[in-house]
């Protein structure tokens with residue numbers, strides 16, 4: 001799928017079988033601008049990369065890229081937000097696996113003073129986000145007690161990279177109605193979290209501190 005300013009390049013899995021029977025899986029993407037397949041890890045350091053959309057039930061995952069190097073600035077660019085996400089994201093992010101109970105999750109959020117946690121797979125790749133409001137919905141209904149993170153999380157729709165421009169990340173979050181989005185590192189694992197709370201704090205700083 002392509003818009004005026006973005007391209008979505010489909011993600012596939014390359015499996016490499018070795019002599020001992022082991023299988024290594026690498027995420028690949030067909031890079032339309034370069035007309036070749038590249039590792040998704042490459043995209044996380046590509047200046048065109050805006051984010052990574054997770055696969056849905058009927059849609060494959062994709063890397064979201066700017067369609068050209070000289071896109072028109074967005075409305076949020078006018079606020080001086082071409083800063084990379086790494087300048088604003090929280091690096092001390094809480095991560096849990098999908099089988100963690102809601103009770104343990106609530107205890108973790110309280111202990112860390114966090115508003116949300118990233119739900120990750122065994123390789124640390126994001127599979128969802130679970131927030132205070134998700135937990136409170138479960139706590140409000142006694143019949144639901146005992147659920148785990150997989151039951152209450154919002155499945156991961158997309159992630160951004162450290163180099164994604166803040167303005168682009170905010171546009172993607174606004175389009176999807178998300179308050180938190182995972183930030184992935186070169187190997188696709190969670191390295192931070194970008195939240196609307198941190199963006200607002202960043203905007204509230206004195207103007208002389210806004211430069212990247």
Ligand code: SF4
Nearest residue numbers: 031043046048049065
């Ligand atoms: S982010 Fe860069 S390397 Fe990755 S698909 Fe887009 S243009 Fe190609």
